[in-house]
Amino acid sequence: MVKIGILGYGNLGRGVEAAIKKNSDMQLVAVYTRRDPSALSICTEGVPVKSTADLDTGKEDLDVLVICGGSATDLPAMTPKYAALYNVIDSFDTHANVPVHFANVDKASKAAGKIGIISCGWDPGMFSISRVYAHAVLPDGKDYTFWGKGVSQGHSDAVRRIDGVLDARQYTVPVPAALEKVRSGENPTLTTREKHTRECFVVAEEGADLARIENEIKTMPNYFADYDTTVHFITADEMKANHSGLPHGGSVIYSGESSDGTRHVIEYSLKLDSNPEFTGSVLIAFARAAARLNAEGACGAKTVFDIAPAYLCAQSGDELRAHLL
Amino acid sequence: MVKIGILGYGNLGRGVEAAIKKNSDMQLVAVYTRRDPSALSICTEGVPVKSTADLDTGKEDLDVLVICGGSATDLPAMTPKYAALYNVIDSFDTHANVPVHFANVDKASKAAGKIGIISCGWDPGMFSISRVYAHAVLPDGKDYTFWGKGVSQGHSDAVRRIDGVLDARQYTVPVPAALEKVRSGENPTLTTREKHTRECFVVAEEGADLARIENEIKTMPNYFADYDTTVHFITADEMKANHSGLPHGGSVIYSGESSDGTRHVIEYSLKLDSNPEFTGSVLIAFARAAARLNAEGACGAKTVFDIAPAYLCAQSGDELRAHLL
Numbered sequence: 001m002v003k004i005g006i007l008g009y010g011n012l013g014r015g016v017e018a019a020i021k022k023n024s025d026m027q028l029v030a031v032y033t034r035r036d037p038s039a040l041s042i043c044t045e046g047v048p049v050k051s052t053a054d055l056d057t058g059k060e061d062l063d064v065l066v067i068c069g070g071s072a073t074d075l076p077a078m079t080p081k082y083a084a085l086y087n088v089i090d091s092f093d094t095h096a097n098v099p100v101h102f103a104n105v106d107k108a109s110k111a112a113g114k115i116g117i118i119s120c121g122w123d124p125g126m127f128s129i130s131r132v133y134a135h136a137v138l139p140d141g142k143d144y145t146f147w148g149k150g151v152s153q154g155h156s157d158a159v160r161r162i163d164g165v166l167d168a169r170q171y172t173v174p175v176p177a178a179l180e181k182v183r184s185g186e187n188p189t190l191t192t193r194e195k196h197t198r199e200c201f202v203v204a205e206e207g208a209d210l211a212r213i214e215n216e217i218k219t220m221p222n223y224f225a226d227y228d229t230t231v232h233f234i235t236a237d238e239m240k241a242n243h244s245g246l247p248h249g250g251s252v253i254y255s256g257e258s259s260d261g262t263r264h265v266i267e268y269s270l271k272l273d274s275n276p277e278f279t280g281s282v283l284i285a286f287a288r289a290a291a292r293l294n295a296e297g298a299c300g301a302k303t304v305f306d307i308a309p310a311y312l313c314a315q316s317g318d319e320l321r322a323h324l325l
Numbered sequence: 326m327v328k329i330g331i332l333g334y335g336n337l338g339r340g341v342e343a344a345i346k347k348n349s350d351m352q353l354v355a356v357y358t359r360r361d362p363s364a365l366s367i368c369t370e371g372v373p374v375k376s377t378a379d380l381d382t383g384k385e386d387l388d389v390l391v392i393c394g395g396s397a398t399d400l401p402a403m404t405p406k407y408a409a410l411y412n413v414i415d416s417f418d419t420h421a422n423v424p425v426h427f428a429n430v431d432k433a434s435k436a437a438g439k440i441g442i443i444s445c446g447w448d449p450g451m452f453s454i455s456r457v458y459a460h461a462v463l464p465d466g467k468d469y470t471f472w473g474k475g476v477s478q479g480h481s482d483a484v485r486r487i488d489g490v491l492d493a494r495q496y497t498v499p500v501p502a503a504l505e506k507v508r509s510g511e512n513p514t515l516t517t518r519e520k521h522t523r524e525c526f527v528v529a530e531e532g533a534d535l536a537r538i539e540n541e542i543k544t545m546p547n548y549f550a551d552y553d554t555t556v557h558f559i560t561a562d563e564m565k566a567n568h569s570g571l572p573h574g575g576s577v578i579y580s581g582e583s584s585d586g587t588r589h590v591i592e593y594s595l596k597l598d599s600n601p602e603f604t605g606s607v608l609i610a611f612a613r614a615a616a617r618l619n620a621e622g623a624c625g626a627k628t629v630f631d632i633a634p635a636y637l638c639a640q641s642g643d644e645l646r647a648h649l650l
Contacts, residue, residue, distance in 0.1 A: 022464055258598075262599050264598060266594075267593070268591075270592075272589045305646070305649075322423070325629075
């Protein structure tokens with residue numbers, strides 16, 4: 001059994017917990033929280049909720065600690081800290097800061113003789129893998145990533161911070177015409193606005209100035225100003241009934257030539273009922289690899305690029321070759 | 326530079342040759358043939374055509390030998406033979422015989438301290454990789470593979486062997502309704518007939534009994550009897566104008582649950598202008614990995630499951646993390 005600890009019990013932590021239940025070789029040992037452990041109850045019966053102070057001792061009996069924190073401030077501190085004590089894995093997704101985060105985790109985990117896998121989920125994660133395979137096979141080509149239709153939690157939060165907004169859900173939607181162009185293999189140049197639209201569902205306070213809210217959303221820099229955005233005002237009941245899930249997905253489409261005029265299109269796509277549960281499932285598959293690699297003596301920081309597919313599966317090499325090759 | 330030899334110069338050998346031209350770190354050293362080398366001229370200028378007798382000496386200056394032979398009789402003999410002398414790679418695709426072939430190559434390449442990668446292309450190959458990742462991430466699910474629309478060379482050959490047939494091209498076509506069902510996530514049970522149809526274009530001898538030919542095709546065991554098959558008789562000119570390419574492709578679709586009722590659909594699909602050129606491109610990416618793994622001291626038989634994606638790319642780990650993660 002691979003003994004797993006979960007640090008942080010938000011949507012992602014619960015997604016990891018769900019994934020463990022689907023893998024018979026995985027065992028949840030404890031959930032660790034920065035809050036008061038006695039105030040947190042978890043889905044899995046008989047598993048203790050502990051304080052991060054217990055983790056800090058370095059004495060917890062874990063094969064892998066799955067760190068479920070935010071990329072802005074949690075993971076840059078937490079992953080290197082715990083990489084010095086345990087095999088760790090995170091879903092760090094601030095692209096520009098990957099080199100620094102990788103270096104910090106690498107230093108800590110190498111010194112400790114542990115494995116630290118960073119940036120593991122679907123993007124970065126499965127989408128990254130798809131990009132690398134495509135570039136490797138057809139170096140003369142171009143990749144496109146489309147996200148959605150799905151809920152962007154960051155954009156939903158941004159709308160919720162607007163004065164007069166009680167609740168909000170933002171869907172990122174790929175533009176069908178852009179998808180078609182890319183799938184046809186013509187390798188178009190596409191602006192941000194041409195690739196995705198944004199659709200917001202907003203519950204406003206009674207008497208709020210809806211025109212002002214809509215304008216504040218549509219003109220918000222970084223989040224919405226570069227996109228065509230639609231805003232729908234709905235009731236709290238409609239929000240609960242129709243927008244309580246966290247579906248997501250998207251496609252990586254690669255088009256490249258093997259010789260002049262001979263073109264191939266590769267597409268990897270995901271349709272996910274639950275973004276955090278799928279991300280949790282990816283984390284658990286790579287947690288298995290972390291435990292195995294470390295048992296073989298490997299240490300240091302890794303990404304999804306550094307791990308052979310066979311390490312992710314519970315089955316033996318013989319079984320994989322017989323049934324999945 | 327990775328020094329590549331190509332053994333066999335049919336469609337696949339020429340596909341490998343094309344792929345080498347698209348990879349600036351790859352160099353074609355020689356093409357080896359069992360025929361008279363002086364009778365063979367190849368596309369790349371300045372590269373010698375040699376006899377397989379030269380290979381047999383074990384003295385050729387190659388990093389990797391790409392073996393482009395048939396799976397029925399060529400590869401079972403050739404890959405283990407040359408695995409004892411060089412790093413080798415093949416596209417062995419007789420599924421039932423993979424365990425024996427793997428064991429034979431493993432024994433030879435381990436004894437020689439070389440790497441032997443088998444069953445590398447798109448199926449087995451990229452499709453296999455897609456199946457393994459999906460099963461690893463969502464163990465509670467099911468995979469479906471659809472082939473086409475594309476030319477099956479084995480089925481085309483089978484039709485050509487019928488009395489009165491001058492030329493033939495067979496397209497394998499996925500059934501749209503089956504694709505839709507699988508994409509919807511309902512995990513249907515599908516018969517062979519429900520998944521694919523077969524479409525044949527046939528040039529018959531003048532005066533041949535077309536009804537007999539059509540009947541022989543449609544009732545041919547293993548190849549056609551289990552499918553709904555359409556037969557079109559065309560002229561040699563039409564064949565040349567409309568069916569001279571070898572396009573292919575298909576999809577691996579996986580549908581699985583991360584918790585009860587929470588479903589995710591993963592799809593990997595290929596649309597290929599040229600089956601042999603794409604297969605050649607995959608072989609060259611994995612040939613790079615073979616050379617690197619052997620330079621690190623690894624030996625023995627490998628499949629696509631055993632090789633981390635980063636080994637396939639010319640770029641460094643830093644570059645991959647910065648641009649493709």
